[in-house]
Amino acid sequence: MPATDPAEDLPEQMRVRRSKRERLLAEGVPPYPVNLPRTASLSEVREKYAELPTDTASGDRVAITGRLIFIRNGGKLCFATLRDGDGTELQVMLSLDKVGEQALADWKHLVDLGDLVGIEGEVITSRRGELSVLADTWAMSAKALRPLPVAHKPLSEETRIRQRYVDLIVRPQARETVRARATVVRSLRESLFRRNFLEVETPMLQLLHGGAAARPFVTHSNALDTDLYLRIAPELFLKRAVVGGIERVFEINRNFRNEGMDSSHSPEFAMLEAYQAYADYNVMQQQVQEWIQEAAFAVAGSHVVTHFDGTELDLSGQWPAVTLFGSLSEALGEEVTVTTDRAQLAGYAEKHDLSVDPKWSNGKLAEELFEHLVVPSLQRPTFVRDYPEETAPLTRAHRETPGLTEKWDLYVSGFELATAYSELVDPVVQRERLVAQSLLAAGGDPEAMQLDEDFLRAMEYGMPPTGGMGMGIDRLLMALTGLGIRETILFPLVRPE
RNA sequence: GGGCCGCUAGCUCAAUGGCAGAGCUGUGGACUUUUAAUCCAUAGGUUCGGGGUUCGAGUCCCCGGCGGCCCA
Numbered sequence: 407m408p409a410t411d412p413a414e415d416l417p418e419q420m421r422v423r424r425s426k427r428e429r430l431l432a433e434g435v436p437p438y439p440v441n442l443p444r445t446a447s448l449s450e451v452r453e454k455y456a457e458l459p460t461d462t463a464s465g466d467r468v469a470i471t472g473r474l475i476f477i478r479n480g481g482k483l484c485f486a487t488l489r490d491g492d493g494t495e496l497q498v499m500l501s502l503d504k505v506g507e508q509a510l511a512d513w514k515h516l517v518d519l520g521d522l523v524g525i526e527g528e529v530i531t532s533r534r535g536e537l538s539v540l541a542d543t544w545a546m547s548a549k550a551l552r553p554l555p556v557a558h559k560p561l562s563e564e565t566r567i568r569q570r571y572v573d574l575i576v577r578p579q580a581r582e583t584v585r586a587r588a589t590v591v592r593s594l595r596e597s598l599f600r601r602n603f604l605e606v607e608t609p610m611l612q613l614l615h616g617g618a619a620a621r622p623f624v625t626h627s628n629a630l631d632t633d634l635y636l637r638i639a640p641e642l643f644l645k646r647a648v649v650g651g652i653e654r655v656f657e658i659n660r661n662f663r664n665e666g667m668d669s670s671h672s673p674e675f676a677m678l679e680a681y682q683a684y685a686d687y688n689v690m691q692q693q694v695q696e697w698i699q700e701a702a703f704a705v706a707g708s709h710v711v712t713h714f715d716g717t718e719l720d721l722s723g724q725w726p727a728v729t730l731f732g733s734l735s736e737a738l739g740e741e742v743t744v745t746t747d748r749a750q751l752a753g754y755a756e757k758h759d760l761s762v763d764p765k766w767s768n769g770k771l772a773e774e775l776f777e778h779l780v781v782p783s784l785q786r787p788t789f790v791r792d793y794p795e796e797t798a799p800l801t802r803a804h805r806e807t808p809g810l811t812e813k814w815d816l817y818v819s820g821f822e823l824a825t826a827y828s829e830l831v832d833p834v835v836q837r838e839r840l841v842a843q844s845l846l847a848a849g850g851d852p853e854a855m856q857l858d859e860d861f862l863r864a865m866e867y868g869m870p871p872t873g874g875m876g877m878g879i880d881r882l883l884m885a886l887t888g889l890g891i892r893e894t895i896l897f898p899l900v901r902p903e
Numbered sequence: 904g905g906g907c908c909g910c911u912a913g914c915u916c917a918a919u920g921g922c923a924g925a926g927c928u929g930u931g932g933a934c935u936u937u938u939a940a941u942c943c944a945u946a947g948g949u950u951c952g953g954g955g956u957u958c959g960a961g962u963c964c965c966c967g968g969c970g971g972c973c974c975a
Contacts, residue, residue: 417913417929418912418913418947419913419928419947420913422929422930423929461936476939478937478938478940478941480933480935480936481935482934483935485936485938485940486937497938499935499936499937501935501936503935518928534936534937536936536937536938553913553914553928554928556913556915556927557914559915559916559926559927560915561914562914562915563970564910564971576914761975900969900970901970902969
């Protein structure tokens, strides 16, 4: 527990602000009143009086609130700038002849940058033409006990993430990012609702580890006295829903993967997964393009989005589709297919300085070559189709080419944004694949899935031919805004201070 | 996991191994049209933590923490 008088150890500026709070209390003025009059938001004032000419009094009184971000105090006339939750700024003026000597002195001595204040007064424009509220009275709305960082120098990236609340206060773009994310998620939901998909929630706590290849977080249930896994994917439950007749189903929710944290990976990340009965990966390809274009339009008003650094990304029109082996062949300048033998693939790897893990299958090796040689060039959105079957255990075999599966990955800006399959629905083949996975898991592969008998039982009741897709919400934000993943997540996980 | 870089005042950053500084912020004062206001004065430090070398360490060495970049 802190000592009864913690003030001794505090920096001077925090002691000063605490003493101002005490002085307010001593004067009988609540530093944190339960409410304040507010008849208009700053943006409403700005909108309504946008045409007010320079140096004019409107005759209209308003009560406004906001956070103080600039203070320019004079002898008998004080200026300050308030900022609203939506980022709108508005100037307030306090003059001796309007508020009186005591209120003006209190304003100068008890108010700091960062305080939330309320102003009641007349809407006017200053001699320089700045729209302002000329105060009759002012009131403290919430006294800030910590100083605001310098408004004109960017906060360090670490402080931005660790103290997002400060980042949100001082950096309008941080708030815009929150709004953009909300807009994108809402747009996705609307896009799917319009196409008659139902949104469901499936278990986050799972008895078995499956649905993707990733290391899970493990937790423990006291009631069941058993370990549980935080889900790495909702896939196996959404498919159970499709078996049960929920023919168009989706979930937007968090997945957890106990793996590395870097500029494009977060241990918890939001994902959209959607399944549609009597559809396949071709149908999903067209739909995903539409959903992303609709999200781009919702957030940017255009299918050409402008990143915060000013670069443009064109998401308009029909996106190109290539095959994995076709694009790899083009990059190598040599024809490779799913039947190309290992020695030849290994030769290409060596030629391009790619070290080869001997445990890799031929398919995995081809995919690694592709990621190394082709992916960095995929800036405009591009669908890459038809992956080797060793790397896609839940995917249906390609209807024409043996050894391939009906899977595509969507790449944008050099990273993978979404994926889709014609889902594997034959319960016998599914069991073979999952048994193979569980043997890998038993052999110590921490990413391999466990055998989910209940999932297989569901499949044995008959699953319709189904197209399924998954897309990282955080990554979609990255694609639309150009931000790193830790900027698209409001409160990313950070190491303890 | 490996390599490199960084951590100094509330914030952003300086400081050949030799008195730890600036700008903004804060405090006191001047100013009735400012808007990153201006002017005068002034306060503010466990230099990430621990150990070592040295007459002397923010600076050099070792261990650890946190962060960033690159590689695997």
